[in-house]
Amino acid sequence: MAKKKSFRLQHVTIASLVVVTLLFFLFSCSGEKVDTTSFSVENRSKTPKLRTDSITTLVSDSGITRYRLSALQWMIFDRDTHPYWDFPEGIYVERFDEEFNVDAFVQSDKARYDQTTQIWQLDYNVIAQNLEGEKFETEQMFWDQKNEKIYSDSLITITQSNKIIVGYGFESNQNFTRYAIRNPQGIFPVKEEKKE
DSSP states (O other): OHHHHHHHHHHHHHHHHHHHHHHHHHHHHHTSOOOOOOOOOSOGGGSOSEEEEEEEEEEEETTEEEEEEEEEEEEEEOSSSSOEEEETTOEEEEEEOTTSOEEEEEEESEEEEETTTTEEEEEEEEEEEOTTOOEEEEEEEEEETTTTEEEEEEEEEEEOSSEEEEEEEEEEETTSSSEEEEEEEEEEEOOOOOOO
């Protein structure tokens, strides 16, 4: 019996010691100030709701994968007066044929999409290639997604198989198959390389 009482006494003593130690830490810490950092966003419209790096996404049309969009950085500003997506490191979009070969593409060093107007603005080193293999190069291009048209006021160079067309400003359908240059500057023939 003496051993059982001693065993119980040890447990009670250990339990009491643990409780006293916890109370000691609790009361000794309660008087200390905890360092906190306050965070406030003064201008929420300039802070992105979402920011992601190195994205690649596939877009399907009628259940068939048709496009691949790649960007180094994508930010969504949903609280701006005109909510927009920003691609400050550029964008690259490919279009696939039925066998998943790339048959058209567009790229730029910077891009922005206005969600209200549904207009894409592509800036700096804008290059697009249509289904016929014609290449369009300019410094700025707009795609009005709602009205399905593309336009620019900048210098445009269109490279075809047999000629290069240079001008200022152009309008096109969104497939780059029907287009007009507003102020043509010249048409230059492409020299064919001699086959040996």
